[in-house]
Amino acid sequence: MERRLHVVIIGGGFGGLEAARRLAKAPVNITLVDRRNHHLFQPLLYQVATAALNASDVAYPIRAVLSKQKNARVLLGEALAINVASRRVVLDDGAVDYDYLIVATGATHSYFGKDWGHLAPGLKSIEDALEIRRRVFLAYEAAERESDPAAQRAWLTFAVVGGGPTGVELAGALGEIGLTTLAHDFRSIDPTQVRVLLFEGQDRVLGAYPPKLSEAAKRSLEKRHVEVRLNTMVTAIDDRGVSVKAGDREERIDARTVLWAAGVQASPLAVSLGTARDRAGRVEVNPDLSLPGHPEVFVIGDLAKMQNADGSPVPGVAQGALQGGRHVAKLITAEVKGRAASPRPAFRYHDKGNMATIGRASAVVSTKRFALHGLVAWLMWWAVHIMFLVGFRNRVFVMLSWAWSWLTFTRGARLITGSVGELPAVKTIGSDGAVSMPVSTPALSLGGDGKPTAPPPM
Amino acid sequence: MERRLHVVIIGGGFGGLEAARRLAKAPVNITLVDRRNHHLFQPLLYQVATAALNASDVAYPIRAVLSKQKNARVLLGEALAINVASRRVVLDDGAVDYDYLIVATGATHSYFGKDWGHLAPGLKSIEDALEIRRRVFLAYEAAERESDPAAQRAWLTFAVVGGGPTGVELAGALGEIGLTTLAHDFRSIDPTQVRVLLFEGQDRVLGAYPPKLSEAAKRSLEKRHVEVRLNTMVTAIDDRGVSVKAGDREERIDARTVLWAAGVQASPLAVSLGTARDRAGRVEVNPDLSLPGHPEVFVIGDLAKMQNADGSPVPGVAQGALQGGRHVAKLITAEVKGRAASPRPAFRYHDKGNMATIGRASAVVSTKRFALHGLVAWLMWWAVHIMFLVGFRNRVFVMLSWAWSWLTFTRGARLITGSVGELPAVKTIGSDGAVSMPVSTPALSLGGDGKPTAPPPM
Numbered sequence: 013m014e015r016r017l018h019v020v021i022i023g024g025g026f027g028g029l030e031a032a033r034r035l036a037k038a039p040v041n042i043t044l045v046d047r048r049n050h051h052l053f054q055p056l057l058y059q060v061a062t063a064a065l066n067a068s069d070v071a072y073p074i075r076a077v078l079s080k081q082k083n084a085r086v087l088l089g090e091a092l093a094i095n096v097a098s099r100r101v102v103l104d105d106g107a108v109d110y111d112y113l114i115v116a117t118g119a120t121h122s123y124f125g126k127d128w129g130h131l132a133p134g135l136k137s138i139e140d141a142l143e144i145r146r147r148v149f150l151a152y153e154a155a156e157r158e159s160d161p162a163a164q165r166a167w168l169t170f171a172v173v174g175g176g177p178t179g180v181e182l183a184g185a186l187g188e189i190g191l192t193t194l195a196h197d198f199r200s201i202d203p204t205q206v207r208v209l210l211f212e213g214q215d216r217v218l219g220a221y222p223p224k225l226s227e228a229a230k231r232s233l234e235k236r237h238v239e240v241r242l243n244t245m246v247t248a249i250d251d252r253g254v255s256v257k258a259g260d261r262e263e264r265i266d267a268r269t270v271l272w273a274a275g276v277q278a279s280p281l282a283v284s285l286g287t288a289r290d291r292a293g294r295v296e297v298n299p300d301l302s303l304p305g306h307p308e309v310f311v312i313g314d315l316a317k318m319q320n321a322d323g324s325p326v327p328g329v330a331q332g333a334l335q336g337g338r339h340v341a342k343l344i345t346a347e348v349k350g351r352a353a354s355p356r357p358a359f360r361y362h363d364k365g366n367m368a369t370i371g372r373a374s375a376v377v378s379t380k381r382f383a384l385h386g387l388v389a390w391l392m393w394w395a396v397h398i399m400f401l402v403g404f405r406n407r408v409f410v411m412l413s414w415a416w417s418w419l420t421f422t423r424g425a426r427l428i429t430g431s432v433g434e435l436p437a438v439k440t441i442g443s444d445g446a447v448s449m450p451v452s453t454p455a456l457s458l459g460g461d462g463k464p465t466a467p468p469p470m
Numbered sequence: 471m472e473r474r475l476h477v478v479i480i481g482g483g484f485g486g487l488e489a490a491r492r493l494a495k496a497p498v499n500i501t502l503v504d505r506r507n508h509h510l511f512q513p514l515l516y517q518v519a520t521a522a523l524n525a526s527d528v529a530y531p532i533r534a535v536l537s538k539q540k541n542a543r544v545l546l547g548e549a550l551a552i553n554v555a556s557r558r559v560v561l562d563d564g565a566v567d568y569d570y571l572i573v574a575t576g577a578t579h580s581y582f583g584k585d586w587g588h589l590a591p592g593l594k595s596i597e598d599a600l601e602i603r604r605r606v607f608l609a610y611e612a613a614e615r616e617s618d619p620a621a622q623r624a625w626l627t628f629a630v631v632g633g634g635p636t637g638v639e640l641a642g643a644l645g646e647i648g649l650t651t652l653a654h655d656f657r658s659i660d661p662t663q664v665r666v667l668l669f670e671g672q673d674r675v676l677g678a679y680p681p682k683l684s685e686a687a688k689r690s691l692e693k694r695h696v697e698v699r700l701n702t703m704v705t706a707i708d709d710r711g712v713s714v715k716a717g718d719r720e721e722r723i724d725a726r727t728v729l730w731a732a733g734v735q736a737s738p739l740a741v742s743l744g745t746a747r748d749r750a751g752r753v754e755v756n757p758d759l760s761l762p763g764h765p766e767v768f769v770i771g772d773l774a775k776m777q778n779a780d781g782s783p784v785p786g787v788a789q790g791a792l793q794g795g796r797h798v799a800k801l802i803t804a805e806v807k808g809r810a811a812s813p814r815p816a817f818r819y820h821d822k823g824n825m826a827t828i829g830r831a832s833a834v835v836s837t838k839r840f841a842l843h844g845l846v847a848w849l850m851w852w853a854v855h856i857m858f859l860v861g862f863r864n865r866v867f868v869m870l871s872w873a874w875s876w877l878t879f880t881r882g883a884r885l886i887t888g889s890v891g892e893l894p895a896v897k898t899i900g901s902d903g904a905v906s907m908p909v910s911t912p913a914l915s916l917g918g919d920g921k922p923t924a925p926p927p928m
Contacts, residue, residue: 048886049607049611049884049885049886050884050885050886066524066525066526066527066883067524067883067885067887068524068882068883068884068885069524071885073655073884073885075655075656076655076880076884079654079655080654085657085658086655087614087615088608088611088614088615088886089615106615138885138887139887139888142887149507150546153507153546156545156546157545157546157547157564196537196538197531197533197534197537197544198533199543200543405874405878405880405882408870408874409867409870409871409874409882412866412867412870413867416863416866416867420863422534422863424526424863424867425524425525425526426507426508426526426531426534427507427508427525427526427529427531427596428506428507428508428546429525429596429597429600430597
């Protein structure tokens with residue numbers, strides 16, 4: 013009896029999961045391996061980071077997606093290396109052999125060689141998002157306790173590095189948090205005085221979009237108290253702020269919260285594939301997305317350097333991964349059914365456009381046919397993201413969350429979970445009972461006689 | 471000008487938050503201090519632990535609750551000690567002076583002196599709930615990778631210590647996760663073979679309820695694959711299982727996941743109050759809930775040993791804290807308005823009944839007038855919990871989450887976040903491609919020739 017071929021897929025993101033689903037009718041066995049149990053809808057991850065959505069709204073258990081697909085199994089595990097000679101994937105503890113392999117492990121942060129990871133978190137996983145959320149909301153709590161005005165301002169200053177879609181979306185949301193969400197919740201500070209700085213090395217934000225939309229996005233950000241610093245490179249980051257350089261001018265900015273949206277690099281798993289990679293670590297694949305010299309190994313998504321027919325690169329966006337997954341699934345299906353085309357068809361990317369949101373009722377949409385910004389763009393952005401979310405329940409709940417937040421100007425997930433860390437000393441002491449409750453002046457306390465009180469002995 | 475008196479409240483749970491809200495019209499300044507930024511609806515915490523709800527569905531930012539209350543401010547901070555002589559609360563960094571103090575810091579886990587905290591997590595905070603969720607869902611993932619049948623069974627065995635409402639609710643949910651939620655999601659294991667053991671030292675679960683309801687709860691648990699072990703004490707816990715003793719019989723049970731719902735003790739802050747405490751660390755308060763010798767200091771909620779007029783203890787439930795908070799707020803309001811009664815009115819607890827849920831369409835409700843179980847009790851349980859949730863948005867979203875889950879037999883928050891830890895070795899290797907995909911037999915892999923394969927060299 014002829015045995016079924018074994019397709020192993022590493023990575024349950026957009027590319028890997030799509031490939032698995034498209035192989036549902038193929039006479040193969042599929043094993044999908046991911047080091048997380050959930051598929052992550054990354055375009056909405058910044059909303060978890062800014063407390064607008066829950067983690068479970070943008071993530072979905074992979075094995076629930078494939079639960080009814082009888083030829084697919086899911087393993088929680090981390091692929092450490094790939095032995096292309098023996099057709100074996102080495103896991104953290106064990107191994108899996110394959111007939112076909114699809115590597116779809118995506119990208120991770122790049123700090124351009126610097127050791128800034130712990131100082132400036134990026135946004136690639138749920139844990140990243142929850143860490144950013146924790147830091148952002150703790151910053152306001154810390155400012156509320158702080159009595160030194162300069163220190164207060166540093167806590168109310170947020171720096172975002174990188175003016176691509178992720179940076180723009182984060183910066184816009186950070187502005188809105190201070191201007192709207194938390195506006196009335198504090199007594200010693202005025203959250204509407206929040207300062208958000210967005211640093212971009214090039215001469216405009218959203219470099220992959222038409223210049224008109226970059227300009228619209230910049231204006232929209234500025235309405236949300238975001239200072240957009242173009243042509244500005246970050247030269248140093250420490251736990252108190254950043255140093256930046258624009259042309260000849262160098263500047264030091266005190267900002268207790270720094271977020272990273274500036275660079276990605278391919279997952280390190282690519283190294284063991286043993287083929288050429290570009291500067292960002294992406295694998296140079298054949299036009300059909302297979303590995304040079306190994307027609308049974310495919311690389312898709314952000315891990316692959318995919319190219320259009322004209323040689324231009326396919327961007328590292330969800331559509332690239334989705335379409336790549338579909339292409340490979342189709343190819344494998346044809347081959348196992350004995351209907352392989354020779355030579356194999358090349359992957360052709362269909363650019364369906366880009367969209368990014370800045371904040372409430374403000375987004376930009378760019379396709380080959382039109383460029384939009386403002387409210388209409390925002391509604392389109394809403395609709396497209398809802399459609400592409402995995403899981404009907406997630407679609408319904410995200411829609412409701414957004415509707416609620418929009419109507420009530422609130423954010424639904426404002427929890428600080430995890431450690432609170434070190435907060436500034438509280439000096440709002442009433443000596444014989446007098447407690448001042450300033451709203452927008454520094455939180456110095458005054459005693460019953462009107463004089464500031466000294467810190468208490470501990 | 472006469473200054474306003476300063477009321478300091480430590481703890482933003484049921485008691486502290488209610489006291490703050492009830493003081494909205496009193497001519498006082500209020501400072502509420504909590505080491506977390508959110509108020510936690512503890513009765514539903516077990517649903518976060520079992521992935522039925524998100525953390526943000528059962529928690530609400532304290533300063534959002536008090537945002538519009540002009541005489542109240544919220545500080546994120548931890549109270550380390552109370553100096554009743556100088557009327558000062560010492561915080562982690564700083565201090566706050568008070569005219570009135572309400573201590574409402576609640577209870578924490580008690581492991582009866584043993585060092586079991588890291589082995590058997592309890593359920594008192596969001597972090598606890600997320601940790602339990604992580605362990606429970608990882609256990610299934612580990613079992614899926616496991617090839618040794620005994621080890622698989624240990625991963626699919628869950629032990630819950632303590633047969634009060636929390637233990638019963640956890641155990642019932644754990645049973646349902648295997649029977650229903652994950653039933654079709656795995657290939658090497660059959661999740662419906664899950665084994666849940668509930669250990670209770672007394673002769674019935676839900677000891678505070680009428681015996682008929684204890685019996686109904688037990689039957690309902692057993693329908694959910696929960697083995698209820700009464701009159702059984704846990705003598706030892708390690709990372710592989712538990713040792714228990716029932717009468718003379720001792721038994722060792724292999725269970726990789728052990729959850730603690732067996733004991734609570736009062737928050738350690740009580741120590742610095744310097745007065746008598748009972749065995750569980752609760753403060754012996756006067757009938758008006760004030761501290762003996764200090765009429766300006768009140769202790770409410772789980773931290774206080776509150777008593778009914780007949781001397782029976784007020785249980786450590788939400789209603790006790792809520793009513794205590796209301797009582798103290800009323801008392802303080804009367805005094806600052808110059809309308810103090812003398813002697814002060816005693817706190818009178820109105821027992822509105824108890825309710826606990828076992829699972830889908832099954833709960834028990836016990837009041838002075840009636841005792842119910844089954845579907846009707848479950849609907850009442852639903853309705854009451856919705857009503858008492860803080861925040862209209864939370865009520866709406868929890869209702870929708872429950873409606874969805876009930877209709878679709880799913881759980882909405884099945885994420886494993888945080889570290890994955892060590893998982894069993896994967897031995898499902900196909901040597902020349904053959905991969906066996908057993909459903910309910912142990913996950914031994916067979917090679918192309920039908921013989922089991924040896925583990926691969928790493």
